[in-house]
Amino acid sequence: MKTLIRQMGSYFFLLFFAPFMACAQSHPDISKSGTFKEMEKAGEAKHTGNKADTATFAAGCFWCVEEQFKQLEGVISVESGFTGGKVPNPSYELVCTGTTGHAEACNIVYDPSKISYDELLAAFFVAHNPTTLNRQGNDEGTQYRSAIFYHNEEQHKLAQYYIKRLDDEKAYDDPIVTEVTPYKQFYKAEDYHQNYYASNSKAPYCQFVIKPKRDKFRAAFKGKLKQE
Template identity: 75%
Template structure:
């Protein structure tokens, strides 16, 4: 049976994450939440502030891309593949499930406007992290739930949130989200970029993506562009 997460349930998860994020800040000397130090992270200068990159896999990247690009502080979202063992895979290659890659999104953001903690909040609300190697009817390792960290700070925060969500029993089942080091990201073909925006009328977008996007908008109403 396909798992469905209600809007009320999503708000509950969001509240749990928001509540214990205060505890994380209390453990930091300056309360900052900035990721840095990894040369693989894409960094650009913008108003004298650095930008950072988060890489998430949460099922079909068409949906993930549309959700994250709505958030204030997110500069760009690129759909692609990561976590596999094949160089320069095509979408057709990845759909076989034998390249090891996950459909993922590279999210470039301004940490002065949105923190990595807030992106993690969005990640855990955007999909069901208890489904192993699938999201709904999209089945295969390419649709697995995964966080690809760019530095030790991102790794620690991701592991902390997963541990606390499981402890608080935010979901009915245990979280199966993979936490792995970011290595290489391959941009998907051009037609995958801004897919929902460019194909909103096709059945998959109307039946699968649109309902998830609408729930996401409600959960993050105060954080949308």
């Protein structure tokens, strides 16, 4: 869908797709749920030390995920790429066919003394709808699946714990389908995918899909944003 949108004129997009896309991107707001507050409270006990850590999430379009996580204080960098499949060094076009097994994902390098993995998981569950299998909004296919690629056993346990808590609480109308799997090889996406929103903020997809998701994300984390 994203490839098609890049090829369409702005007028055509506005006329035929914008209302549907805005609707398709909506999902439950869990920022007031008990589990969300538990993640935030756990995050108050930050790790000490100067060593950066990495979280790897797939939550639909990596253009959206990158722009959302860049907003958070303590996030050092966000890199868009592909992981979870078996094809080495895949191109974006190949991943878009849905035949590689890879998901669009982001490597999020963060400072554990400023933001915890618990808080990043809270951001992950706010950033997208984890109950739709292989789809986010109008972006459909296994490459858009919801997934957490854990780097160590602590991340693994926290991901499983919070998924169970959210399901037990019925924070969403449907069960969470997020894949939780070990981090393996991550392939950086082509340069034009990096920092995509900042470089293409006037494009229709940025205006009608990424920006609303970013604004909703910022509202949920208004006390944890980088100073502008």
